[in-house]
Amino acid sequence: MVYGVILFPSIYFALRAEKKSKEKGLSVRLIPVPRHLSSDCGVCLRIPWEEREVIRSLLKEEKVKMEGIHLLE
Amino acid sequence: MIYFDNAATSWPKPPEVKEAMVRFMDEIGANPGRSGHLLSIEAARIIYEAREALSTLFNVKDPSRIVFTLNATESINLALKGMLRPGDHIVTSSMEHNSVMRPLRHLEKKGIALSVVPCFQDGTLDPKELEKQVQPATKMIILNHASNVTGTLLPIREVGRIARERHLLFLVDAAQTAGAYPIDVEKDGVDLLAFTGHKSLYGPQGTGGLVIGENVNIQDLTPLKHGGTGSRSEFEEQPDFLPDRFESGTPNAVGIAGLLAGARFVLKQGVESIRRHESQLIEKLIEGFKDIPQITLYGPEETKDRIATLSFNIQNLSPSEVASLLEEEFGILCRPGLHCAPSAHKTIGTFPKGTVRFSLSTFTSDGEVKQSIEAVRHLLHQKD
Numbered sequence: 001m002v003y004g005v006i007l008f009p010s011i012y013f014a015l016r017a018e019k020k021s022k023e024k025g026l027s028v029r030l031i032p033v034p035r036h037l038s039s040d041c042g043v044c045l046r047i048p049w050e051e052r053e054v055i056r057s058l059l060k061e062e063k064v065k066m067e068g069i070h071l072l073e
Numbered sequence: 074m075i076y077f078d079n080a081a082t083s084w085p086k087p088p089e090v091k092e093a094m095v096r097f098m099d100e101i102g103a104n105p106g107r108s109g110h111l112l113s114i115e116a117a118r119i120i121y122e123a124r125e126a127l128s129t130l131f132n133v134k135d136p137s138r139i140v141f142t143l144n145a146t147e148s149i150n151l152a153l154k155g156m157l158r159p160g161d162h163i164v165t166s167s168m169e170h171n172s173v174m175r176p177l178r179h180l181e182k183k184g185i186a187l188s189v190v191p192c193f194q195d196g197t198l199d200p201k202e203l204e205k206q207v208q209p210a211t212k213m214i215i216l217n218h219a220s221n222v223t224g225t226l227l228p229i230r231e232v233g234r235i236a237r238e239r240h241l242l243f244l245v246d247a248a249q250t251a252g253a254y255p256i257d258v259e260k261d262g263v264d265l266l267a268f269t270g271h272k273s274l275y276g277p278q279g280t281g282g283l284v285i286g287e288n289v290n291i292q293d294l295t296p297l298k299h300g301g302t303g304s305r306s307e308f309e310e311q312p313d314f315l316p317d318r319f320e321s322g323t324p325n326a327v328g329i330a331g332l333l334a335g336a337r338f339v340l341k342q343g344v345e346s347i348r349r350h351e352s353q354l355i356e357k358l359i360e361g362f363k364d365i366p367q368i369t370l371y372g373p374e375e376t377k378d379r380i381a382t383l384s385f386n387i388q389n390l391s392p393s394e395v396a397s398l399l400e401e402e403f404g405i406l407c408r409p410g411l412h413c414a415p416s417a418h419k420t421i422g423t424f425p426k427g428t429v430r431f432s433l434s435t436f437t438s439d440g441e442v443k444q445s446i447e448a449v450r451h452l453l454h455q456k457d
């Protein structure tokens with residue numbers, strides 16, 4: 001499975017993103033921010049890469065601020 | 074013992090409030106969201122869930138628009154000092170608590186003009202009288218939702234409509250009503266809602282918050298505090314997004330864990346059903362007191378116009394005499410005096426003597442109300 005991660009400006013958004021994605025049955029997980037990326041909030045959301053557009057629009061609708069989506073190598 | 078001082082702080086609390094706080098201390102304990110490890114995330118999750126539960130309670134669509142504070146006083150200070158600038162005008166009522174009046178009197182000295190709309194002797198407010206005070210420089214209206222002295226409900230929905238029509242911000246002090254009377258920030262037209270956790274939300278002391286509506290431009294609202302938020306740590310400037318902009322410093326996370334349990338308790342019971350129970354009890358109390366000629370009751374007679382807080386006086390006795398006799402002889406704990414609201418007492422004609430205040434909660438029983446009426450009757454007999 002190819003994964004991506006979404007970074008957030010603060011933990012509030014990371015938690016909201018996790019909750020709203022799980023409510024839609026998407027298999028996401030909060031993980032520590034990979035070392036090569038940097039985000040101060042400490043955690044990011046690991047997502048199935050192929051779902052990134054679905055999740056991006058869902059989170060926009062739920063007023064979740066994002067700081068970028070990255071492919072997880 | 075009968076505890077009739079719920080308007081000051083509710084007690085007892087639902088058992089799940091203490092359990093949530095113990096669980097937080099035993100199993101979570103960490104600094105919320107600062108560190109990215111398991112316990113830090115769990116602590117942040119508690120706070121997230123509390124924001125969501127309160128959003129449901131007040132009908133706030135975006136939970137990030139609720140920021141946590143220590144209490145209603147801090148929320149009111151944030152809203153007033155953060156929003157008002159010299160030259161602005163603000164309208165309030167004569168029934169306000171000092172948590173509103175004192176910041177306003179302070180701001181008056183800094184060049185903010187203030188109009189205080191007189192209320193009727195039962196504490197009720199005519200929205201038309203309030204509207205007359207609106208001027209071109211008016212920026213905000215601030216009202217308490219219910220008086221902590223008389224229990225009188227103020228017509229926030231009507232005033233909310235006036236505020237919308239006149240493009241004014243509407244700040245509501247819901248210290249006495251959050252959890253005890255339905256609040257819908259959209260239907261009520263509330264832009265800023267200040268609430269406290271330790272009264273009818275059944276949380277612990279040291280918890281509260283401010284709802285910041287969509288009409289409020291958060292860049293116009295100056296934070297009371299600046300500092301660390303666990304976000305944007307590479308910058309020395311305060312974050313400009315919610316909720317972090319207004320939440321500097323480590324929060325009272327264990328308290329918020331208790332507040333979450335309290336808010337969930339309220340949601341489970343239903344505000345309407347809590348309201349129904351309390352209304353029935355306050356009606357019985359008023360009925361019981363009405364027949365006693367030596368008692369003067371304050372506030373509206375009809376329960377639909379009030380919450381379950383009742384002020385009264387007994388002929389020839391000072392409020393503090395009544396309160397200490399009730400405590401010593403009947404184990405009834407209540408509050409005598411001015412209740413931090415001198416302006417409200419001037420309005421109802423009880424300044425500077427004050428009143429005796431009985432304030433009930435969802436845990437008050439029918440038996441306790443009956444016992445307290447009996448106690449007051451006994452007390453009068455003894456004094457005869």
Ligand SMILES: Cc1ncc(COP(=O)(O)O)c(C=O)c1O
Pocket residue numbers: 080081144145146147170172217219220221246248249269270281
């Ligand atoms: C009407 C009203 N406003 C504000 C407050 C202040 O609440 P807190 O002491 O929790 O800040 C109170 C309670 O004391 C109150 O009754």
